[in-house]
Amino acid sequence: MSYVAPVKDMLFCMQELADLESVAKLPGFEDAGLETAQAVLEECAKFNEGVLAPLNFEGDKNPSSWKDGKVTTTPGFKEAFKQFGEGGWQGLQHPADFGGQGLPKTIGAACIEMLNSANVSFALCPLLTDGAIEALLTAGSPEQQQTYLPKMISGEWTGTMNLTEPQAGSDLALVRTRAEPQGDGTYKIFGTKIFITYGEHDMAPNIIHLVLARVAGAPEGVKGISLFLVPKFRLNADGSPGERNDAHCVSIEHKLGIKASPTAVLQFGDHGGAIGELIGEENRGLEYMFIMMNAARYAVGMQGIAVAERSYQKAVQYARDRVQSRPVDGSLPGSAPIIHHPDVRRMLMTMRSLTEGCRAMAITAAAAHDAQHASPDADARKQNQAFYEFMVPLVKGYSTEMSLEVTDLGVQVHGGMGFIEETGAAQYYRDAKILTIYEGTTAIQANDLVGRKTMRDGGQTAKAIAKQIEVTEAALAKSGTPAAQAMLKALSAGRAAFVDVVDFVVANGKTKPNAVFAGSVPYLMLAGNVVAGWQLARALLVAEAQLAKGEGDTAFLTAKVATARFYAEHILTRASSVRAAILEGADSVTALALDAF
């Protein structure tokens, strides 16, 4: 088996860290208890391990291709997408009103991870469709919702996000695509969009493009951008795909990774104008787009965890099989499987602990998302919203940056074989690199963390998280086991560093913006590291308590303690260096004269 879903760890995170029991008490999620979670995850594992994982390497060797405006996906993708839809996987987290299963994100997040471990290139299609569904649920008219959502949620049609233009990447203020009102409620769209994931493909009979464009006379900058729905095929009166719309794929990109996922250049309106409908109100497009984007950012964070998990599994397998050199401690008489060598263990433990730490962080964040939306209590909704929104840049930024470290080590464990494409380890290294870039680069996540998530509330949410960490520290102190003590030392130092940096950001954000933004990505990495470490600290406490009581799966729990301790001693310890760089090194970031580079 090329991939085995870590169902046990996912359920542990849900149950012990994200308090699935409480999620299942929220209105609407009554059926989403442990039993449901287990059943869904097992079914999901079966599909992803059996159908999508085997197509992953194939997609890299035999990627999507373009000819005469049409894109042909990797053999097997179309059939797999059919099965994906029929299995109800596209609708997992979407409302039952439109045919979805209405499961909480706490469970859905694990399914997203599996999907992306199995096949990140494939997974991008449903990921973008999810985003389009979210935007329509938020801002679409009832008629638009009735027309499009059932087909998208069932996995029949797919969706896209059309933001980027050659001159407008991170800076959407520069969007130039035009929308001309036709007087009949429709608009004609003209412009070029690039980097459109699954902007064209052969897996579905229709593609629903959501497109940012400007109506003539709109304000400059981001306040003059509207969101339009432009279907590849306009609909007949009966809702079936009819006339081809004037939105054409003129090329797809030749990329470092995620090669099976077609990245399209879309030309709107070269033959008279693409017909689109406005979504919501004019000039509020960016606001709606952010809804899609926030969901997508969280999902991209899960992609980081997913690729890391798969890279880890492959490296473990190789380290067990590859025999090379005698163990340094002389414990075996001859050459041994390389998993016996301490440095290979260090690499595998780094991969494992980063992956488990980020998974724990992401699933805990998902539970806050569920409470934010479903809690009957307004205060709880507000608190959970603040927490979740703080987590989004960490889940996106930290989990994807860590996936670069993990997939690098994944290649490294394989030695020379890792550099050979047939081995497959290098694919993860290549695939992962997009994750720190799309849906907002790590720097864009860090801007969000500094500006909207830290400065705006004067560091209140950040400090509230630090307080919660202190509660965990107190429990570690009370436990007093060697592992708990090691964790306590690293976590309290990490938390203190985090608080120092939050204070620095709040104090200087307005007066010394260059100094604060010079440390924005390091701050994000520090915060992600500490929050992931905190969740592993909680996991350690749960595991030790269960072991003490003789409950649960001893091997799993013992491994959790060992993994958490490794994270504390090797990953959390990075926090103090980052603190020093941010607080003391801000000026040297911008000291070099521009013409001296």
Next chain:
Amino acid sequence: MSYVAPVKDMLFCMQELADLESVAKLPGFEDAGLETAQAVLEECAKFNEGVLAPLNFEGDKNPSSWKDGKVTTTPGFKEAFKQFGEGGWQGLQHPADFGGQGLPKTIGAACIEMLNSANVSFALCPLLTDGAIEALLTAGSPEQQQTYLPKMISGEWTGTMNLTEPQAGSDLALVRTRAEPQGDGTYKIFGTKIFITYGEHDMAPNIIHLVLARVAGAPEGVKGISLFLVPKFRLNADGSPGERNDAHCVSIEHKLGIKASPTAVLQFGDHGGAIGELIGEENRGLEYMFIMMNAARYAVGMQGIAVAERSYQKAVQYARDRVQSRPVDGSLPGSAPIIHHPDVRRMLMTMRSLTEGCRAMAITAAAAHDAQHASPDADARKQNQAFYEFMVPLVKGYSTEMSLEVTDLGVQVHGGMGFIEETGAAQYYRDAKILTIYEGTTAIQANDLVGRKTMRDGGQTAKAIAKQIEVTEAALAKSGTPAAQAMLKALSAGRAAFVDVVDFVVANGKTKPNAVFAGSVPYLMLAGNVVAGWQLARALLVAEAQLAKGEGDTAFLTAKVATARFYAEHILTRASSVRAAILEGADSVTALALDAF
């Protein structure tokens, strides 16, 4: 221009850090003063910028290909290799007796960097030839030397290193290739070698394979391995290539990077036996091979610096050109080139300071190599040998690991464009990944650092380096400028961490080998970081002194101070975290049960 050689920085490193003046006083290097260095570097820059750099992207798009046992290299490579030989570049550091130029490594190292910045795939051919030349110079018979060296040093014929077999990578004890004495002084060689760089190609009329093999009855393990010279074409009586030898390329690998460099599977003896000559004595093959390998390891370190430099230059160019978003400090009214954004500056400074730090370390090490070989004073030879040998794993290990960080940032600076292969930034990311693997993985370098370079002399060389660093610290304290103070703080903390780890390694290497080797790579990264930082500290002092006197190139020297300070505050500060992980986290590396992975 796609690449501009950093001649100014190279000359600064040679003159101010590596004391080129002293090198030029060594017997044999009398002509190798600043004037020579400058002339050689400028000529070298012209060739690499003009001829090889433009072929780099082409080699990636249009790599070496195999058909019916023959390998065709990228169009342009053959002609470029002819120019390379005619320019005398292959013979740069080799003895004048055999047609070389006999330049010191202090100058040669910079030329190697340029060659690899321009085209790392191309550079591998001369790099391997250099290794074969070194081995023949050390262990070849006078006749072998007369027969082969002039042709190799002139760049007419190329050389290879045949170590790896499918079951024998890092563990050469497992080599199985056989050599059967024919009674006429020759041997017949039988076996399969993999990962043979430029094992077959069309750029030269002959290829001199150096091959590790076992003579029947030889001891088991590494003590039974001999080194053989197996030319692709056996020589006619007049020394010209004659009969085709039974050494055939059966395939080349499909790799993540360095695609233009053919990585061959060579089959020896499938048609009766490849005829080879013994080099040196039987069963001493590994010893000779290590001579090649040590030269090659240093050169691979230079490859790391080289790829990092090119990635940096490309990122700077993009950051100047790409306009996106307003500066956070409001210093410009509209969207600005992204080099104005603090996080882009942080990325560029990280790339720059790592590259300059490693270059300073490598060129200083090269001067020690020159003194080790050419000094008339036995004590000086011995001291310089100890220093140089300590440096080799750092130059190889740290410079290549840092090149992964730099080339990742190089892609990141480009945003989405970085992920598109046409941009070219991704090639460096892919190319760099082999550098931490071949000629000994980072773990193998770290084993060398721990075992041969630290434990064997009880930490004496390491401590001597720490003492030298303290001398620099004293000078920083005396200077007292803000930059010197910042450097002093980081360097003294880094040096203290280094000493702590050396003590730990020496104290526990024999009794707790797992604990020590669990921290071997972190120790290497710490040592490399501190030594590179130390060289930048020396550079800072020189630059500030010259600035104070109104001497030298103000812009260059000011930039050097800024770069060194950035390194101190953002890179050297990593040392304390690494120290903690090594000293306190050793047990958690190997705590997880083998079957729990």
